Amino acid sequence: MEITDNINLLKKYIQPLVFDYTEYPTKAHWDESLQSIDYKEALKDWLSNSDGSNSMFYVHTPFCEQLCYFCLCSKEITKDYQKVKDYLYNVLFKEIDMLVDVFKEIGKKPKFKEIYFGGGSPTYYKKPEFLALKDKMKDLINFENIETWTVEIDPRRVDVDKLKFYHSMGVNRLSFGIQDFNLGVQQEINRIQPPQLVEELLTEEIRSLFPAINFDLLIGLPAQTVETIEETIDHVSRIKPTQLQTMYMHYKPNTRRYMTNMVRNQALPDFYDRRAIFHRARNLLIKSGYKQAGFESYALPNDELSEAMEEKKAYYNSLGTQVGEANNFIAVGSSAHGSFGDYYFQNYYERNLYTDAIKSGDFPIYRGLKLNKEDKLRRDIIKTIRTYFKISFKDYDNQCINSFVDHFENEINLLKQVEQDGLLIMNEDGFELTEIGYHLSPHICEIFDTYNDRDVFNKNIKIEPLNFSQMSVGK
Numbered sequence: 001m002e003i004t005d006n007i008n009l010l011k012k013y014i015q016p017l018v019f020d021y022t023e024y025p026t027k028a029h030w031d032e033s034l035q036s037i038d039y040k041e042a043l044k045d046w047l048s049n050s051d052g053s054n055s056m057f058y059v060h061t062p063f064c065e066q067l068c069y070f071c072l073c074s075k076e077i078t079k080d081y082q083k084v085k086d087y088l089y090n091v092l093f094k095e096i097d098m099l100v101d102v103f104k105e106i107g108k109k110p111k112f113k114e115i116y117f118g119g120g121s122p123t124y125y126k127k128p129e130f131l132a133l134k135d136k137m138k139d140l141i142n143f144e145n146i147e148t149w150t151v152e153i154d155p156r157r158v159d160v161d162k163l164k165f166y167h168s169m170g171v172n173r174l175s176f177g178i179q180d181f182n183l184g185v186q187q188e189i190n191r192i193q194p195p196q197l198v199e200e201l202l203t204e205e206i207r208s209l210f211p212a213i214n215f216d217l218l219i220g221l222p223a224q225t226v227e228t229i230e231e232t233i234d235h236v237s238r239i240k241p242t243q244l245q246t247m248y249m250h251y252k253p254n255t256r257r258y259m260t261n262m263v264r265n266q267a268l269p270d271f272y273d274r275r276a277i278f279h280r281a282r283n284l285l286i287k288s289g290y291k292q293a294g295f296e297s298y299a300l301p302n303d304e305l306s307e308a309m310e311e312k313k314a315y316y317n318s319l320g321t322q323v324g325e326a327n328n329f330i331a332v333g334s335s336a337h338g339s340f341g342d343y344y345f346q347n348y349y350e351r352n353l354y355t356d357a358i359k360s361g362d363f364p365i366y367r368g369l370k371l372n373k374e375d376k377l378r379r380d381i382i383k384t385i386r387t388y389f390k391i392s393f394k395d396y397d398n399q400c401i402n403s404f405v406d407h408f409e410n411e412i413n414l415l416k417q418v419e420q421d422g423l424l425i426m427n428e429d430g431f432e433l434t435e436i437g438y439h440l441s442p443h444i445c446e447i448f449d450t451y452n453d454r455d456v457f458n459k460n461i462k463i464e465p466l467n468f469s470q471m472s473v474g475k
């Protein structure tokens with residue numbers, strides 16, 4: 001039985017409170033009373049107890065030239081490049097200086113092996129600003145140790161020359177915001193970028209310069225159907241990025257009012273349609289040679305992400321399934337969040353608060369959390385479920401009181417309930433998600449989330465098999 005074959009089972013598990021679990025505990029539970037001083041202490045604590053290896057430096061650029069209606073990221077739409085330069089030279093550079101000072105005080109720096117430029121649109125920077133940012137980062141980073149440097153690419157804002165420039169700077173991974181190749185969908189989301197545009201960028205030479213090329217696709221966009229995703233995956237299979245993600249689009253019109261533009265002509269694909277579209281994309285990608293890497297990521301068999309999955313080193317976080325080398329990250333820029341040692345910290349979203357804090361010499365901390373032993377154990381389990389869809393109890397026994405089975409007695413009882421719905425198979429050694437369980441894996445993760453309401457699993461809805469194809473939404 002597949003997810004789209006059983007509409008009533010889906011109905012039982014529709015719950016808006018389920019998260020992606022890119023972080024655990026989820027951001028809503030981070031402490032907003034934490035401040036600059038706590039961030040400094042946390043960095044000190046982390047580096048006193050570890051060598052700071054496996055670290056990534058994340059830089060957020062909160063500007064774009066044009067608004068995409070689906071976008072949830074923190075950004076301002078502007079055509080004023082002076083504003084972008086002011087942010088870079090007068091604020092972000094100061095945040096980097098402050099980090100340099102703290103690491104001097106501590107007498108130790110993280111050993112960065114990855115860099116990630118996200119946004120907003122890091123492609124907004126012209127060459128002189130990109131170069132200046134790299135120079136600034138030299139105060140923090142030994143570039144000889146950098147193994148992966150990713151830049152998120154808005155394909156409408158680069159040309160082959162700019163991509164070659166990125167390569168000359170040391171960038172070796174490009175992550176393209178594609179979302180969907182169908183013209184009707186692109187019109188609804190206010191983002192026209194035909195497949196030819198991307199094909200013309202990815203010349204033989206560019207492919208040889210960048211060993212990893214990722215495409216982001218979104219599931220649940222307006223006008224998207226099973227048929228349109230077939231067209232999109234057709235283009236993807238021909239253009240052949242080495243990695244891609246098919247993320248569910250989060251619709252949050254209460255925080256981003258412009259998102260309602262997406263429903264100006266028609267309703268968004270509903271809970272069932274979204275699953276049918278996701279499911280179709282997955283089947284087609286696997287058929288065209290991609291290997292699954294966690295819940296919503298894929299990679300070609302010879303890509304480093306597929307290798308990391310085989311070696312069980314891959315790691316799931318807010319950037320998708322990563323090769324797993326750099327699981328501590330220090331983040332700069334408004335809204336950026338870091339994760340290092342036992343800590344999470346996030347900067348202010350609002351640029352005035354972010355800027356004011358830095359100008360008065362403080363780190364612009366909005367919230368954060370120090371994870372306790374139990375949080376870390378649960379985070380590890382949740383991330384393993386999201387990446388590998390199975391848990392072996394013995395892998396966690398030494399972190400548990402007595403054993404996994406004793407420690408998680410309540411959770412095991414809840415798992416037995418979802419087992420009855422066919423979401424997983426459990427024996428005395430562990431449990432493994434079924435095909436349906438894979439699609440509902442956030443719901444299974446939620447069993448291990450002590451911060452949320454568990455009533456979701458106690459609903460008593462009668463389940464009757466019903467063939468989804470009768471609803472004429474999927475294949």
Ligand SMILES: C[S@@+](CC[C@H](N)C(=O)[O-])C[C@H]1O[C@@H](n2cnc3c(N)ncnc32)[C@H](O)[C@@H]1O
Nearest residue numbers: 070071072073119120152153154177216249250
């Ligand atoms: C913020 S964008 C930055 C890249 C670049 N600005 C671009 O659009 O090409 C990074 C990714 O976030 C994802 N994203 C944006 N809004 C989202 C939403 N509402 N739900 C899920 N993912 C979203 C998109 O897939 C996008 O490619």
Ligand code: SF4
Nearest residue numbers: 064067068071119120
């Ligand atoms: S998707 Fe990218 S380009 Fe579009 S508004 Fe968001 S950050 Fe900007």
